[in-house]
Amino acid sequence: MDDEDIEKVLFAYLKKKGFWQTERALQDEQIKLSSGSQAGTALSRSERGPALYNDGYSKLRSWAYSSLDLYKHELLRVLYPVFIHCFMDLVANGHMQDARTFFQTFREDHELLYLRDLQKLEGILSPSHLEEMELARSLRQSKVNIKLCEYSYNLLLQYLQKTQSFTMLEVINEHINFEVTSGQPVSISDDSEVMALVGSSRDIAKHVNQKEVRWGLLEDFEERLEKTLSDSEKAEGENKDNDVDDNKQKRSAEAGKQGISSKKLKKDKVVGAIGKGVRSETSTVSFAPRVKPELTLPIMPxxxxxxxxxxxxxxxxxxxxxxxxxxxxxxxxTHNGLNCTSISYDGSLVAGGFSDSSLKVWDMSKAGQLVKTASMQGDSESAQNDHLLGSDDGNRSYTLFQGHSGPVYSSSFCPTGEFLLSSSSDSTIRLWSTRLNANLVCYKGHNYPVWDIQFGPFGHYFVSASHDRTARIWSMDRIQPLRIMAGHLSDVDCVQWHANCNYIATGSSDKTVRLWDVQTGECVRIFIGHRSMVLSLAMSPDGRYMASGDEDGTIMMWDLSTGRCVSPLLGHSSCVWTLAFSCEGTVLASGSADRTVKLWDVTSSNKTTKMDENKGSSGNRLRLLKAFPTKSTPVYSLQFSRRNLLFAAGALSKSC
Amino acid sequence: MSIVPKETIEVIAQSIGMTNISSDVALTLAPDVEYRLREIMQEAIKCMRHSKRTVLTADDVDSALSLRNVEPLYGFATGDPLRFKRAVGHKDLFYIDDKDIDFKDVIEAPLPKTPLDTTVVSHWLAIEGVQPAIPENAPIDVISAPQENKKLEHGKDDGLPVDIRLPVKHVLSRELQLYFDKITELITNKSEPVLFKEALASLSSDSGIHPLVPYFSYFIADEVARSLSDLPLLFALMRVAQSLLRNPHIHIEPYLHQLMPSMITCIVAKRLGNRLADNHWELRDFSANLVASVCKRYGHVYHNLQSRLTKTLLHAFLDPSKALTQHYGAIRGLSALGPSVVRLLVLPNLETYLQLLEPEMLLEKQKNEMKRKEAWHVFGALMCAAGTCLYDRLKMFPRLLSLPSQSIWKHKGKIATTLPNSKRKSPPSNNHCPQQPSLKKLVDASIPITQVASNMQPTTADGFSSIASVDPAMRPSTSSGGLSNENIPGGNRRETSNSRAPKTHSVLAQAWKQDLDAGSLLASLFELFGEGIFLFIQPVEMNVFL
Incomplete structure (x- = not known):
């Protein structure tokens, strides 16, 4: 039944009964109501103007700042989403001028935490930009999750109702999801989790992160290695039964796999033997469970x-x-032209990609000899040396690879050093042979510059990252990509293979790191926490942890299985260009634009997290072991050789 | 409101020939232009990051434009960051300084040097976690670890006399050898002062030259011993020694024993340089300060360093048979070590020494012009030493200064004004008053101060009376200052000083005692040096007046 029907029936009833006065009163009231509602809507429309947002927000802000200390930081968290959505609402309603002043008035509050986002949002100048800018669009489409304790939630609601600030209520309802938890307010240290207000809603991340990641090492290869090693050094490492038992317990608790303890025992012995007595906390490798490779791996000669x-x-x-x-x-x-460097696994070959589209490879082992012979034997030998180098004009100390038609942004050696990959702004990837000094294949598939490229741990497969927001997996023998990983909301800036070849990690300008399953091409983890573009990634050799470095100099350690940040490493003051784990996974090296190489102790944190996992706390910090400043060379790449010698490379730059 | 105002759009439109653009259009275009600009910048920053740079260049913007399929901007390509200049009269208006280049110049210019090709050099950034001190590495703040090691080694050596080490073959890298050769060449031929300055700067800051320290110290010792007659070379060597001592990254202590003798030689050698015109005084001063700085820095490590040094210097000072130049050096050396050394070692011998020196300075008794000049130099050095010492004393008793020094100011002012007249005639007339000429010299040198002083003359009257009442020892000074015009008080003062001689001597002998009245010290010094000594209490004086 309609309202009108009811009215008709009602009036008919009143007429029939002869309630004249009642009928008139009802009619009066009805007229008043309708006109009133019209006026009301008119009023609200005019009121929905900028002043309402401005007042509402500034009131909410001063209320939040003067709230109880215990709950203040929780309530302050609400301010930022309210702020940006108020701003975007103002823009969407066409109040450009007011949006601008609103933004400028309250911008300072959030600059500390969200500077980069604010810089982007500042550029929104018309409603159409809201649609165009991906950050704004995703922000408006998704809801922000904010954890509040029950009491702060009630406080907030009470305030909003008492002050009748419906505009704020509307914004909050529209864009914020509250996760109300009973009990005490969350401690400030957990803020980092909430801070990453990324476009992709947290639900997806949470959902994705439910999936299982089998981060263990490869069965096959490792097994073979350890068998050979244990055979060769059987004599050593008899004692330490206690340790082995301990380890076994820990390991079986983690891995939950049966029937590997015998293998394990062997492995421990091996580690003891390698360690030459220094067998303290370095046996992290042995904790890793075994998994089967999902790719058919090339057979190693x-x-x-x-x-x-x-x-x-x-x-x-x-x-x-x-x-x-x-x-x-x-x-x-380098005349400011060096874009990237890479070092082969044994450190003897160094490649540099230049902005003049060239790729140059230096053989460092040969270079040393050449200098020596030249200096010792004089001019008579130089002709022969030129011949040895095999380059067109004799006195060049490197091999020049030309083929790209745009700046070379990344290069990568295969584990044997036989092949070299390079990616360029011309959206192609090229494969070069360091034996033949020639270009073998040109892989075309990306549509935009390819930012990063990396060979898999066993060669043959490689992965590329591009401005077209995808990462692609390739094999050397096919010119089409095998998998395309799409999902990042902005450029994919760096890629990294997992130690077992089953996963790749990608870091992006959308400030997230994602882990992808190579076989299915699906995203299995989203790591949220960085506050700026992710520039470098590294996987621990045991496959359990990942480190990522960003533009601000923050390095984060992630636990792959839980998808949580173990601990942020603060110390660099500028872009972290490169990260590398030592072969045992005990030390993490980082190279940065602030011209230092820093070494971080990773074992302590891993150990503590293992212990702390039960308690669920994550407040531990990784330790900075040592910082090596260079004279004035930003560190572009780092590589631990298999013998644990750390190679670093960078271009000398004038101090400016 | 926004970065791009609508006026900008209008101006741009006009510049491309659209004169009739309406303000509405401009207003609508402005925000969009800004948005596009920001978009381009965002992409350009991405390109910059992937080129592993932290400074945005025009190339990055070009790459960003090409990412958006826009034609790049031509004419801005440079390898270096663009240099912006601020427009005069505007706070936030910048422009690129783009000079007009004449084609003729370009064509006629010689071919530029081919840029050096990229090369890779390898070095050890760290060896087992420790950064080696090589030139390629950034200088390490303090070398603490090596020192500890050395100490440990020393301890071992003492404990185990059996542990005899084979001589270690010291291998120098080729670069270091070249460096050493170049530096020594620069020192010895002195033809390129600019380059030499660079070399000194490098010696005083480079962290990698530690292996060369023994070679340098040997070189310095050797060259000093060999070429005492070559003053510029000696000077250069002392400068090198100074630079090495200044270098915070090298560990020079073990080589001090080699360096010290050569530096002391440069202070107290009988003859430095072979020409009369050579300004060996300056070298002596320089080396004296250098030695003093060594004492200050390493005195706590080698306890007998300073005592040995002072013994050597004192020996040179007190031996009448030594040349005056040697005396001069010794005095400078001692005074550089600080006022307390002067108080302890120089002042007690001051009077006796001056008696010896006096005949040397007088025209009648010392006919040799050279010798007399030297004597005056020595006298100046002595006075300077005594004066700084006095100044140091007085600093501790500012109270004491307040009255007497006022008067001193005044008659110094007078001296300044009267001296020009007396300058000519004083040497012949003041036979028994050797202080006057030097005094004049010093006063002349401090003309700015005397000008200040003359401004203060109005207070003269008070000063006179107060001094008379407070310090009897001051009286001669006031009177002589006031009347120096006529040169009458000369004899008068001589008498006083004679009568006071025993007392003066005892005062000076006791000068090292902390509790000695600075006033009486001042008095006795005045006896010996005349008004010249008052120059040294001026700074304090100023404080009093301020």
């Missing part, structure tokens, strides 16, 4: 395997007490 084993035997133990040696390759006379 025996001589390569042999050399790897050789390296393993000669490996220097690196830990918080025994720091690695660092060999620095400085590029001089």
């Amino acid at each position: 025996t001589e390569v395997e042999q050399s790897i084993l050789d390296d393993l035997r000669n490996r220097v133990q690196v830990s918080s007490t025994a720091l690695p040696s660092v060999n620095f390759y400085t590029f001089v006379n």
Whole structure:
């Protein structure tokens, strides 16, 4: 039944009964009501103007700032989403001038935490921009989740009702999801989680992060390695039964896998043998469970395997007490043109990608010899040296690879050093042979500049990241990509293979890091927490942790299985260009635009987290072990050799 | 409101030939232009990051434009960051300083040097976690670790006499050898002062030259011993020593024993330089200060360093058979070590020494012009030493100064005004008053101060009376100052000083005692030096007046 029907019936009833006065009163009231509602809507429309937003927000702000200390930080968190949505509402309603003044008035409050977002939002100048800018669009489409304790939630509601600030209420209802938890307010230290107000809504991340990640090491390869090693050094490492038992318990608790303890025992012995007595907390590798490779991996030639084993035997133990040696390759006379460097696994080859589209490779082992022979034997030999170099004009110390038609942004050596990949702004990837000094393949698939490229841990497969917001997996023998990983909301800036080849991680300008399953091409983890573009990634050799470095100099350690940040590493003052784990995973090295190489102790944190996991606290900090300042060379890339020698490279830049 | 005002749009429109653009259009266009600009900048920053740079260049903007399929901007391509200049009269208006280049100049200019090709050099940033001190690495703040090691080693050596080490073969890298050769060449041929200055700067700041320290110290010792007659070379060597001592990254202590003798030689050698015109005084002063700085820095490590040094210097000072130049050096050396050394070692011998010196300075007794000049130099140095010492004393008793010094000011002013007359005639007339000429010299040197002083003359009357009442020892000074015009008080003062001689001597001998009245010290010094000594109490004086 309609309202009108009811009215008709009502009036008919009143007429029939002869309630004249009642009927008149009702009619009067009805007229008043209708006109009143019209006036009301008119009023509200005019009121919905900028002043309402401005007043409402400033009141809410002063209320939040003067609220109880215990709940203040929770309530303050609400301000930022309200602020940006007020601003965007004002823009959407066409009040450009007022939106601007509103933004400028309250901008300062949030600059500390959200400076980069604010800089972007500042550019919104007309309603159409809201549609166009991806950040604004995603912000408006999604809701922000904010955790509040029950009492703060009630406080907020009471305030909004008491002061009748419906505009604020509307904004809050529209854009914020409150997760009300009973009990005490969340401590300030957890703010970092809430802070990342990324476009992608948290629900998705949460949902995605439910999936299982099998972060263990590869069964096959590792097993073979450890068998060979344990055979060769059976004599050593008899004792330490207690340790082994301990480890076994821990491991079985984590891995939940059966029937590997015997293998495990062997492995522990091996570690003890390698460690040459220094077998303190360095056996993290042994905790890793085993998984099967999902890709068909290339078969490793025996001589390569042999050399790897050789390296393993000669490996220097690196830990918080025994720091690695660092060999620095400085590029001089680059004339500001060096975009990227990469170092082969044994440190003998160094490649540099330049903005003049060229790629140059230096053989450092040969370079040293050449200098020596030249200086010792004089001019008579120089002709021969030129011949040896095999380049067109003799006195060049490097091999020049030309083929790209745009700045080269990234390069990567395959584990054997036989092949070299380069990616360029011309949206292609090229494969070069360092033996033949020639271009072998040109992979075309991306539509925009390819920012990063990386060979898989076993070669053959490689992954690329591009401005077109995708990461792609390729194999050397196909010119089409095997998988396309799409999902990032902005450029994919860096990629990193997982140690077991089953996953890749990508870091993006949308300030998130994602983990993708190589086989299915699905996103299995979203790591939210960075406050600026992610520039570098590294995976721990045991496959459990990942480190990511951003534009501000923050490095974050992530636990892949939980998808949580273990702890942020603060210390760099500028872009973290590169990260590398030592071979045991005990030390993390970071290179930055602030011209330092820093070493971080990773074991302590891992240990504590293992203990703390039960308690659920995550307040521990990783320790800075040492900082090595260079004279004036930003550090572009770092590479731990298999023998745990750290190679670093960078271009000497004039101090400015 | 926004970065791009509508006026800008209008101006741009006009510049491309659209004169009749309506303000509405401009108003609508402005925000969109700004948005596009921001978009381009965002992309450009991405390109910059991926080129691993922290400074945005025109190339980045070009790449960003090409990402958006926009034609790049031509004419801005440079490898360096653009240099913006501020427009005169505007606070926030900048422009690129773009100079007109004449084609003729370009064509006629010689071919530019080919830029050096990119190369890769390798070095150790760290060895097992420790940064080696090599030139490639950034200077390390303090070398603490090596010192500890050395101490440990020393301890070992003492404990185990059996542990005899084979001589270690010291390998110098080729670069260091070149560096050493270049520096020594610069020192010895002195033809390029600019380059030499650079070399000194490098020596005083480079962290990587530690391996060269023994070579340098040997070189300095050797060259000083060999070429005492070459004053510029000696000077250069002392400067090198100074730079090495200044370098915070090198560990020079073990080589001090080699450096010290050569530096002391440069202070107290009988002859430095082979020409009369050589200004060896300056070298002596320089080396004296250098040695004093060494004492200050390493005195706590080597306890006998200073005592040995002072012994050497005192020996030179007190030996009448030594040349005056040597005396001069010794005095400078001692006074550089600080006022307390002067008080302890120089003042007690001052009077006796001056008696010896006096005949040397007089025209009648010392006919050799050279010798007399030297004597005056020595006298100046002595007075300077005594004066600084006095100044130091007086600093501790500002109260004491307040009255007497007022008067001193005044008659100093008078001296300044009267001296020009007496300058000519004083040497012959003041036979027994050797102080006057030097006094004049010093006063002349401090003309600005005397000008200040002359402004204060109105207070003269008070000063006179107060001094008379407070300090009898001051009286001669006031009278002589006031009447120096006529040179009458000369004999008069001589008498006083003679009569006071025993007392003066005892005062000076006791000068090192802390509790000695600075006033009486001042008095006795005045006996010996005349008014010249008052120059040293001026700074305090100023404080009093302010």
